[in-house]
Amino acid sequence: MAEKMKRNVSFAKQEEQGDGIGDAGLPETKRIKTFKEKHSLDSDEEDKVDETATYRMNEEEIEGAEDDDDGTAESDDDIKITPFNLKQEMSEGYFDKDGNYHEKKDDDVHDEWLENIDWERLEEENAMKKQAEKGDEADDEDEGDAKVVRPELEVMREMLGFMKEGESVTKAMQRLGGGKRKTGSAAQRKAKKDSDSSSEVTAESKADMLKLTDLVDELVARGQFDMYQYTYEKIQHKLTQDEEAQAAKKDAEFDMFAEDVDKKKLTTNTNKQDESSGTGKDEMDPDKVYWEYKWENKDDADIYGPYQSEQMENWTNQDYFQDGVWVRKVGSGQNFYTSKRIDFSLYV
Amino acid sequence: MSYMLSHLHNGWQVDQAILGEEDRVVVIRFGHDWDPTCMKMDETLYRICDKVKNYAVVYLVDITEVPDFNKMYELYDPCTMMYFFRNKHIMIDLGTGNNNKINWPIDDEQEVIDIVETVYRGARKGRGLVVSPKDYSTKYRY
DSSP: OHHHHHHTOOHHHHHHHHHHHHHTHHHHHHHHHHTHHHHOOOOHHHHHHHHHHHOOOOGGGOTTOOOOSSOOOEEETTEEEOOOOHHHHHHHEEEOTTSOEEEOGGGGOOOHHHHHOOHHHHHHHHHHHHHHHHHHHHHHHHHGGGTTHHHHHHHHHHHHHHOOTTOBHHHHHHHHTTOOOOOOSHHHHHHHHHHHHHSOOOHHHHHHHHHHHHHHHHHHHTTOTTGGGOBHHHHHHHHHHHHHHHHHHHHHHHHHHOSHHHHHHHHHHHHHHHHHHHHSSTTOOTTSOEEEEESSSSTTSOOEEEEEHHHHHHHHHTTTTTTOOEEEETTSOSOOEEGGGOOGGGGO | OOSSSEEEOSHHHHHHHHHHOSSSEEEEEEEOTTOHHHHHHHHHHHHHTTTTTTTEEEEEEETTTOGGGTTTTTOOSSEEEEEEETTEEEEEEOSSSOOSOBOSOOOOHHHHHHHHHHHHHHHHTTOSEEEOSSOOTTTTOO
8 A cells, every 4th residue: 555655646746856856955055054163164155154254243333222231121011021132132142244143053053963973983983994994905905806706706606506597596595485475366376375285395495595595695795786686597607707717817827927828828718719609699798788889870881899888888988979879789680879868887 | 469468457456567576677558459559559569578578577558447547647648658667667768858658659679678678777776767769859749
């Protein structure tokens, strides 16, 4: 029900919400002002305020003050009259050059949370964190793949043990967990009932599922957010790719010591290329999107490519395609689209 | 023409179709099966539904049978195509000024596939608005 309500918003309202974001900026600037001493954020606006604010009227300059004894309320019959009590006003604020009254600012900061922030401690903590990060980076550089990347791949390798071919991680978890997924139609539900009785969730498969969950969690925590969508084949592909990369790295290391090996490496590399082009399309990663482009939208224009999405994105960002080129995904048929309307970062 | 595309027959089914799909785009064609515009669109959808089945699923809704959404989504065109991902309506900049829906038939399969793919990729990255590869503004200027 709640879900339905959420979508119940009509389009006009959605747009209004979008506009509302701009307005939300107002309290933000107000809050920043209260920080002035600490962050010295000086905008033009702030300067102006300071100019007028520097001049404060003296008590003598203000006309029309009712110099009453203590400024206590007088009463005229039943009606109480509060006189223009300058003493009190001056203690609570000041008048600027134009005679505008300003209340003292410190009194109207009433944000418990803000007040409770221990800025010094926060800074210390930040510094510590930064240092720790730096340390990590240094470690990465020192030990390279050994420390961080290798376990990740090992985790993946372990995951493969729990999965079947053609399964995604989510599917594997569902299988091991006994398929608790909500089934849509009545027929599906019936089928599930039948299968439930035949394949009961054994304790073993449940343990497997928990292990798999742990492994995936570990990877997700490291920033592999789409881990759940990975299929058996994709993980396998990653592993073999890494093995190749490491082999290449080893070759490169050899190079430092002996130049003759270069030739050998070259030949092996070309061999590798031959192999992969035999199986796929010139070493193209099936998970990646490749693009072809031409400068003019004509049939006989030269087509360049294929290039990876990252490459296309870089070129676009560098204004290499200033007037737009005509692009199409490799293997997507004949349609060429103008690169201006394509957000390559979506395909990375 | 749309024997193989599944119909949704009431508001609950539409809701469930949108809610139940966790990692696919839900494409819904609102209209009437007998409408020539819809027939054209359905034909295209029928041809692509197998090709995009990994990241999208297509449903048809008869707006007379299921009038629940007509007001909410302003469904007054003979044929309207809309996209949802994880219970969120995904808008597409088609160049027409109306980013909410496609309300004309597209007979090019590849165009629809490209739009659906863009929607899928955008939605996966948390975008609420994606840009369709093709600009439809010039074609449909009156």
